[in-house]
Amino acid sequence: MLQTLAQHDRDELIAPLYRFDRKFWGIVAFLAAITAPGLLLYGRQLIVGLGVTDLNRPVFWGAYLVNFIFLIGISMAGTVISATLILLKVEWRRPITRIAESLTVFGLMTAGLQIIMDMGRPDRLLFTLIYGRLQAPLMWDIASLTIYLLTAMFALYLQLLPDIAILRDTAPAAVPEWRRKLYKFLSFNWRGNKEQWERLEKAIVTVSVFLIPIGISLHTVTSWLFSTTVQPGWKSTILGPYFVVGAIYSGLGLLIIAMSFARVYNPHLKEYITEKIYTNLGWIFIVMSGVWFYFTLNETLVVTAEQETLEFPIMASKLFGQFSPAFWGMNALMIAATWMLLAPKFVSDKPSRNPLMKTPVGLSAAVIGLAIFSLLWLQPVSVFADPVFQTVFILAFVALLFLALLGVTKWLKTHLIPSSVIASSFVLFGMWLERWNILMPTLTHARLIPYTTYDPTLTEIAVTVSTLGILTLIFVLFYKFFPSISIWEVEEGRARELGAGD
Amino acid sequence: MNFPLEQPLFQFFYWLVNTPGAGAGIVALLIGGALLTFFLTLRWIFSAKSDEQEAHPYPPGQ
């Protein structure tokens, strides 16, 4: 029986690798199309200079740096899921370790790109390796990022090795010669005898042990870029752990989106990436969102309560000023995401008699409310200027959000995977805003330069889109060459489950 | 209390963190060390004796 199941795995996981159908080319073409404008505009930036961005004095860092921290954050997925779950010998991790590991590698690659795009003189990149000074926080980040990237690539390779050997041995006749050579080169002389397996497993465990502290070091070092400066708003000791928590949080979000994407692309994967995995990841997600909210409260509360003259204007710009849409938008997104994951656990499958719990009723109530809300917003004489009205409208907005969330709860309960994906995208967008809220308020509120604003230009927006395009493109292309599910791990898990041993 | 930088040890540390190139050297050492470790690990895995003819698609049980 194991034999037939193994054959089944190979059919469904390996056969699509050689199928270059219209769906694949369509996705590649779409991704190339959204990537191209950003690359062209970046080319212009290379020629003209960083003036094509909206960066200025004192906002010397902008969207590129926000993207950098965000991408570093989402790259945490591999460390947390793969390494931690491997070390804890959690069985349900088997189908998702590959995707998690690879997201780390791709996230770090694109994060590195952001730094190069942000540099005024990318042609002098190698100067950091010739004249590098250890006192500069940027040097720590370069060291940490490089080592994390190399270790993550090594971990990914170790995971891939037995699967590449399977690919090498099972390649159909129609496979082009260069692809065969690639598999042959990458699998070297892996034969899968007992001792090789023992050594490989030892190596995987050891790399996993190292991967966790190296990953945490990268996230904290990235926060030190900011907290080692004397700028108010960044001089915070919690920034390091806050970045780590945010990284795990957004990393999980990207992992859920990526595995759902793989599932939609190749429907056979539904047998492997089951709803149980979504439920289990959902619990980790809920815990992380709790920790994240607590840290956000900590950061906000401490600065607000101490009322320090330099720090407080920056916090005030987040709470009530220029950055309040981003700050409260982030909080609303995170609350909605947490609700989407948590609320379905408390309701039953059966339709409710409460009209507010009926999806159409709840949603339409919220939509009508929002329509009235926006109509009032568009009035020529703003009613929002009145403080009492402001309070009424804030409360009404919160009530509408709650109404909408209540309305969709039953739908969420019955649609686990779409709800996880929506919650994950909310978290990803919210985490991008969080990084924006860390960087921008401090940069726009310099001490001896008048307060200023920063609105990303077309170049910065296009480059951001193109970065996400590149990330997805690498993901899609990589999984055209290698199976997106670790075949050997799944087979091992199945064998363990059936108690067959070997 | 003496100023720490009067001690040669701290003077060395100061030189280490402040000299352009010295930091790059340390980073290069770290990266090189990591790469060497990865290479040696791979060699160690691949050099496993292959007396047995059988091949396992996944780790054989104990």
Add this chain to the structure above:
Amino acid sequence: MTNWCMVIDLDKCVACQACSIACRMENNTPVVSPEEAKNGRAIRWNDVFPLPVHFGPDLGEYPNVKTHYQTRPCMHCKNAPCVKACPVQATYIDEEGIVRQNYNRCIGCRFCTVACPYGVRYFNWYKPQWEGTLAEYRNPDQVRVNGSLEGPAVRPVGVVEKCTYCVHRLVKAREQAAAEGREFRADEYVPACVQTCTGKARYFGDLDDPNSTVSQLSKSLRAVHLLEDSGAHPKTLYLSEG
């Protein structure tokens, strides 16, 4: 060793901005368009700005109007945050206490500009340009350190630049003294802003020499440093107003 220091007497400053212009002509800082300047891209190594900084000038009510201005060169900090942040030592403190910038090594990461609490470091967003014949009036003086040009040399695009206390004038004064076969004296050199100052509000000299004007003035009760709490140990001194 000499330890160069500037003292600015705010009681004497008339906010004429002559220092700002002198600095521009002396150090070849590029001119930017009004739109760019509005967007915070103007490069003024020696800025003159109204106080309070953040919510516009506080003029008072007519007829009792009053304005306060402050002029700000680089502080040439003893514990400069920019120098600590630079990953390639493109900015460094030389033996005479001047914080300098190596345009040929700067990678344009803008860490120093973010780290500086005073905002006295500027980035070249575009290739520097001069309108019309202005380019013909550029300062030809050169300071060469290990083969790379510093000070007033025309900067390439994408690097950071800053006030150098007119270090090329120091080099020239030294060369002059050497050519005349005599010892260089600390009072032979002043930056352009000090030389041009309308109200004679600026003093320049050697802080380590107990008899120099600057070290006498540094003992004044009016002597203050800007943002002393930043921990950067700024060296440029202000004699406070009033």
